[in-house]
Amino acid sequence: MKDILEFINQISSLSIDANEDFLEALEIKTYPKGTFILKADQVCRNYYFIKSGLTKSHFYKEEKEFIMTFFKEKMMFTEISSYLTEKPSRYMITALEETTVCCISKKDVMELCKKHHPIEALFSKMFSFATLNMMKRISEMLEENGTDRYNNFIRENNELLQRISLGDLANYLGITQVTLSRIRAAK
Amino acid sequence: MKDILEFINQISSLSIDANEDFLEALEIKTYPKGTFILKADQVCRNYYFIKSGLTKSHFYKEEKEFIMTFFKEKMMFTEISSYLTEKPSRYMITALEETTVCCISKKDVMELCKKHHPIEALFSKMFSFATLNMMKRISEMLEENGTDRYNNFIRENNELLQRISLGDLANYLGITQVTLSRIRAAK
DNA sequence: GAAATCTTTTTACAAATGATAAAAAATCAT
């Protein structure tokens, strides 16, 4: 469990006590490739840390799939909107590879936040990071076309390119797979 | 100052004490139409509540303008990314009408959050709302074309339509003004 | 290792959007 403690202490330095309490609350789960970590219409009651693997957060509209974001090892994530509102989620989370996560319930998070202020700071920062990422995403979708968004993506996530299908990447970029194929061919 | 207290107490019910402290920290400013509430490259060190008026948060890329969001009376806002990171903002905030705001500095916000837990809850909720809005925006941009986004906008912000120029609306929707004009004509 | 399945690319065609220019309409300033 060194990995997750290392990760969180880098964001908010916790006391030995807080570290122990945090560890206590964790549960480890492994999801085979292609299975759901969160299904649509479920309430997301957990925060996750990925020990290994890769996931996507996505939704469907009229058969078409759209991808909100990918999460890979050493990232913490949740389906924020459902986690915050405690309402059924429109989004689902699927393992793109066999994925092992540490999982902590919102209930435990809230208790830990009350008990240890640095843990409260940790989650507050995590939400901030998510917000910054979303603003960046919105800006990119406004100002850039598919080609530029693709180039940005490979510049910033080069390793992921080998692990994500081009169909998924297209659904993330907001273009069709055919268009993505054309973009790649144009190089 | 009834308006702002009413607004915040609806989100998080504050003690008489907290209400008073909050009021103390506020400063009122009026910005004429067309002027900047925040310029690009400035650090956004304030949270704002709009008593009256209308603003846009926007940025430019190669002469082209893009609009992140509009804020109207009885809304609280800040330029979140700069407010959180304390770095110069890429985004600017401009008054689209003469706009009167109550303004509270981040420094004061942080002090009030420490002193009054319901104020901490207030700001935490405000960030949550912003996050939910952003997720909705990203989903919409992925799954809907310009026409559907336009129809969504007028359904959800019908009153704003009279107050926003079609150019600004197009820059918000991520389409050209000519395309927006065509969408409107097609009805 | 061959068949079946899934992924990616290619092609042809149709539809949507963008760029540009110009006209029409609305708004603003004196």
Add this chain to the structure above:
DNA sequence: ATGATTTTTTATCATTTGTAAAAAGATTTC
């Protein structure tokens, strides 16, 4: 009010993107 400015619409053409279907390539399964 009237002329000037800004905003919105219209028209044309070029480009981009989408859809559908087929072909090629890669992977999985038995």
